[in-house]
Amino acid sequence: MIHPGSSPRHLKRRRALLLGTLVLLVPAGLAAYFIAVLGSFPGVTTHPSGEAAAGIVEPRFTQPPFGLDEANGYIRLGESLSPERADLPALTNLDPGLLKAVRSAARDARGAGIELGVNSGWRSEALQEWMLTQAIKDYGSESIARRFVSTPESSRHVSGEAVDIGPTDAAAWVEQHGNRYGLCRIYANEPWHFELATTPGGSCPALRTDAS
Ligand SMILES: [Zn+2]
Structure with a gap:
């Protein structure tokens, strides 16, 4: 049946x-x-070079903020600038000493087979303000957002005194050799963020926990 x-x-x-x-x-x-x-996070994605795997999330914004463009230092997600470029405010508005140090480091890193890029450099106050507002929205907490994004008044990106370097191997190279150029990693939670923080050949200060 x-x-x-x-x-x-x-x-x-x-x-x-x-x-x-x-x-x-x-x-x-x-x-x-x-x-x-x-x-x-809607509008925010993890850093493309894999810090997310280590539990570190850098806010990178997928949508350009309305009205804020390259003139404000905006760099598109996934874009990494050659430090040699002389046509973008993200680089040209940096402190000249910092830009020179980053360019020297990039040349030596290239000699070691590592391509160094700038993922974020100088930012306008308006861009920084937008990033902070966006990060607070996306993290759902001002205190978490402030660990990664400073206020326009306190940001070293706005004053032209900081660069975010990628990809991961380039940031690691600068962390290891950057002091030759005066470049130091500053924060424990941001392996990509560098500032001029020592004299060339000097030693870098101890890491701070985060930017907050
Ligand atoms: Zn930074």
């Missing part, structure tokens, strides 16, 4: 159900995958 459940009509209905489930599940799975890979 043939079981009613295995009649062709039931099989067809089952196949349709299975297909329908797949059609619903596959896009949901893809969405989950992209959120996991691209970062869970």
